[in-house]
Amino acid sequence: GCRGAHCSPACDCGRFIEVWNLVFTQYNRLENATLEPLPKKNIDTGMGLERLAAVMQGVRNNFETDLFKPLVCEIVRSSENEVTSKENVFAVADHIRAIVFAIYDGVLPSNEGRGYVVRKIIRKSSLHLKSLGIKKPFLYKMVPVLSELMQKPYPELKKRRENISEIILAEEKSFINTLETSDSLLKERFTPGISAWQAGKLAFELYDTYGLPLELTMDWLDKHKIKFSKEAFDQELKAQKERSKSQSAMKGDVFDLKGLGLAAGETKFTGYKDYQTKSKIIKILKASKDVSEISEGENAKVILKNSCFYGESGGQVGDSGELINGNNIFRVLDAKKIGKNILHIGRVNQGKFKIGDEVKAIIDAKRRLDIARNHTATHLLQAALRKVLGEHVQQQGSLVAGDKLRFDFTHFKDISQPELERIEEIINEYIAKNFSLTVEEKELSEAKKEGALAFFGEKYEDKVxxxxxxxxxxxxCGGTHLNSTGEIGIFRIIHEGSVARGIRRIEAVTGEVAYKMVKHQEKTLGEVSRMLNTTPENALNALEDNLSKLKRVGKKLDSQMIEGLRASIEEIVKEAQILDGISLVYKELGGLGMDLLRKTVDLVKQKVKNCVICFTARQSGRALLVMGVTDDLVQKGFDASKIISQIAQSIGGKGGGRKDFAQAGSQAPESFNTVFEKLREVVRQIK
Ligand SMILES: [Zn+2]
Ligand SMILES: [Zn+2]
Known part of the structure; x- marks a missing residue:
């Protein structure tokens, strides 16, 4: 310790460390500083797991406990520099835990919200590692060490370590690459003469988007004698912090019942079993304002005491249907769940409604069943994905609608065609075996113990x-489902692709939609085989035969045309115009394709010296333009690609190529008559 006379637990010399603190709440301090005893006194206790572990294991700090030691050792062992201060090492050991568990919980590095926090921690760790002399990607190697360490409380982590490693590795690589190429990035962005204020703002932009550390940017600016305003940087940083604060506040607003003028009552949902129910209108909102009555033609949001309408949530879309009171009909187009209320959104089709009205709420049952097919199928899809691709597959989002389903999930590689086919096959097996669904209310902890999959984006109550x-x-899951998988009928994947780094998306259809799709494909195949004069079974062979026949005929036709051209080359060359000793060969060649145009240019080149050749042709509504320059002219500085781009501009097209040959295309073949004039003009300018 400091050996001072006043050394006490309040001293920060390091002699005392806080292990556990207890706050005895006894009084309420009034404004006039008198202490009023609290009616209920309590003790607030704060203990850190790592701190206590350190005490129990008789070590001096968290990082020497068995929770961290293997990580710390691994970093020290790999460090190129001698580790004088352990701060960098400890920081990385701490960060890697945060990174791995964030990704484990489904938060992938990205540029937004939570994902951006993960990205920033990875970048920070990379910088710590850099100052330890570790310049290559390294964090990803810590994942197996950590998963070994966490084996007991998190056995799942081991199964997913490779996927998590890959995500971290990709992130490290891209950041290290940014650092390595920062010189050219800085040179490109900080143009000479930039003001100090602008430089400060730009430094922030580079920090924010590329993660370029301020110190690195400042060093570079210093070296290049560019002035820099720290004030401008700080101002941008502050503005950004406020932006993200107001963003999260806005998100909260959507669910703010008071903002919508709603009382915090609860709509009782009866729609798991019932497709219609008797209820009572307790609130009507028109353009977010409370009203007591609505009449024919008016749009509104209606809240009922109880409802069988499923309000959009958990990826499942809301129900549609009708609210009926005698001859009065309110058409519900969508239902949304706001807090604990279900909003019936739609318009009065007939008559009028007022608060207190008794209504019969009826959902569109066919649509509900379509939605249920897709929802149950989504659960089958998640199970099949985990079976085929591995247990690292985690839901990232989903949409369950009446006409299709969409499922986003973590997976770092492409999905091969056989894998995709296997997934579809497994789901259709599940359907054929007609498994029944069971729904149970449980304690959250109990459900998790049974291995129930939870979606990280969802907030769960204690009873789930x-x-x-x-x-x-x-x-x-709070969604509405089928009674058994057989009701799905058919499951077909219609799309698979990547939506973000490490996240893939599958779209699929079920039931009637899937059946209609198959029928449509069958019809197309039928028409194709009829055109090929064969049966659907033989259509593929017949098509292959036809295509190869077509190819042979095409080749023959081409060679015949070349023969024909060869004969007419003499003619074309004879028509050449001489401009200051240069031959200009120009001709419109009807419907010739690009290949033949190119060959014709070659044929002319063999016959004439000092020659610029230009041919035009029309093909399926497009104008083609080719340009050849003989070698002797190329050596004098003529450039076919330059000439053609000037001409192409004049006919509203684009072109390019080499010095001796170039080509261009345009949508407007009618402008050909100006081409030759333009060619003369361009060539004259070159002379
Ligand atoms: Zn002291
Ligand atoms: Zn679900």
Whole structure:
């Protein structure tokens, strides 16, 4: 310690460390500083797991406990420089845990929200590692060490370590690359003569988008004698912080019931079993304002005491249907869940409605069933994906509508065609086996213990709804489902692709939509085989035969045309115009394709010296233009690609190529008559 006379636990010399603190809340301090005893006194206790572990294991700090030691050792072992201060090492050991568990929970590095936090921690760690002399990607190697360390509480982590490693590696690579190429980036962005204020703002932009550390930018600016305003940088930083604050405040607003003028009552949802129900109107909103009555033609949002309408949530779209009171009909186009209320959004088709009216709420049952097919299929899809691709697959988002479903999930590689086919096949097997679904209310902790999959984007209450299918699918889910998988009918994947780094998307259809799609494809195949004069079974062979026949005929035709051209070359060359000793050969060649145009240019080149050749042709509504320059002219500085780009401009097209040959295309073949004039003009200018 400091050996001072007043050394006490309040001293910050390091002699005392806080292990556990207890706050005894006893009084309420009034404004006039008198202490009023609290009616209920309590003790607030704060203990850090790592701190306590350090005490129990008799070590001096968190990083020497068995929770961190293997990580720390690994970093020290790999460090190129001698580790004098351990701060960098400790920081990385701490960060890697945060990074891995964030990704484990489904938060991937990105430029927004939580994803941006993960990205920033990875970048920070890279910088710490850099100052330890570790300049190559390294963090990703820590994932196996950490998963070993966390084996007991998080056995799942081990199964997903490769996927998490890959995500971190890609992120490290891209950041290290940014650092390595920062010189050219800085040179490109900081133009000479930039003001100090502008430089400060730009430094922030580079920091924000590329993660370029301020110190690095400042060093570079210093070296290049560019003035820099720290004030401008700080101002931008502050503005950005406020932006993200107001953004998250806005998100909260959407769910702010008071903002919508709603009382915080609860709409009781009865739609898991019922497709219609008797209820009572308790609130009507018109353009977000409370009203007591609405009449024919008016749009409104209606809140009922209880409702069988599913309000859009958890990726599942809202129900549609009708609210009926005698002859009065309110058409519900969509239902949304706001807080604990269900909003029936639509318009009065007939009559009028007022608060207190008794209504019969009826949902569109066919659409509900279509949605249920897609929702149950989404659960099957998640199970099949985990079976085929691995348990690293985690839901990132979903859309369950009446006509299709969409499922986004973590997976770092492309999905091969056989994998995709296997996934579809497994789901159709699940459907054929007609597994029944069971729905149970459970404690959240219990459901998790049973291995139920939760979606990280969702907030769960203590009591959760668990939907199970067979023994292969358990998900926490509030959506509406089928009774058994057989009701899905058919499942077909219609699209697979990447939506962001490490996130893939599958779109699929089920039931009637899938059936209609198959029928449509069958019809197309039928028409194709009729045109080929064969049966659908033989259509493929017949098509191949036809195509190769076509190719042979095409080749023959081409060679015949070349023969014909060869004969007419003499003619074309004879028509050449001489301009200051240069031959200009120009001709419109009807419907010749690009290949033949090129060959014709070659044929002319063999016959004439000092020659600029230009041919035009029309093909399926497009204008083609080719330009050849003989070698002797190329050596004198003529450039076919330059000439053609000037001419192409005059006919509203684009072109390019080499010095001896170039080509161009345009949508307007009618402007050919100006081409030759333009050619003369351009060539004259070159002379
Ligand atoms: Zn002290
Ligand atoms: Zn679900």
């Amino acid at each position: 709804r668990m939907v199970s299918i067979g023994d292969f699918s358990k998900e926490l």
